[in-house]
Amino acid sequence: MNGDQASGKLWVREVLKSKLHRAVITEADVEYEGSIEIPRDLMDAADLWPGEKVLVASITTGARLETYVLEGPPNTGKILINGGAAHLIKKGERVAIMAFGYSDTPLKPKNLLMGDNNEILRNR
Structure with missing residues (x-):
């Protein structure tokens, strides 16, 4: 137990809750x-909602954006990047799509490894 826990303080932290990797x-x-x-x-497998903010990081170029x-329609495998973001991340790039949440306890994030x-390929 650290000093803050002993004193009864709880800290809410922003933590990874979902990730579609590669x-x-x-x-x-x-x-x-x-x-x-x-x-x-x-979206369902990663526990994402329409309108939810995500961080998209290109594994190909290192570009990052929110x-x-x-x-999108289910079972298509189509992931589209739109608007100004399409200047930074292009068709064919591999990305990590990450969503975060707030918690006062550690979370085990949904971590999906994606295929081509x-x-x-893997859901942890």
């Missing part, structure tokens, strides 16, 4: 108004 961007559309579209089945999730067609 997902592939299948389309990029600069003209769309913004967001990242993720198939509904992958945007929000749009629900955005199929789930």
Whole structure:
């Protein structure tokens, strides 16, 4: 027990709750108004909501950006990056899509490892 726990203080921390690791961007559309579209089945597996803020980090280039999730048709494997974000992350790039939450206790995040067609290879 650390000093803060002994004194009765609780700290709320921002922690990783969901991650789609090594997902592939299948389309990029600069003209769309913004967001990242993720198939509904992958959203459910990663516990993501429409409109939820996510951090998208390109494993290919190192570019990082925040945007929000749009629900895409299930079972397509299509992950689309839209708007200005499509200038930073392009079609064919591998990305990590991460969502965070607030908790006063450690969380075990949903960690999905994605294959070449955005199929789930491992779900921890």
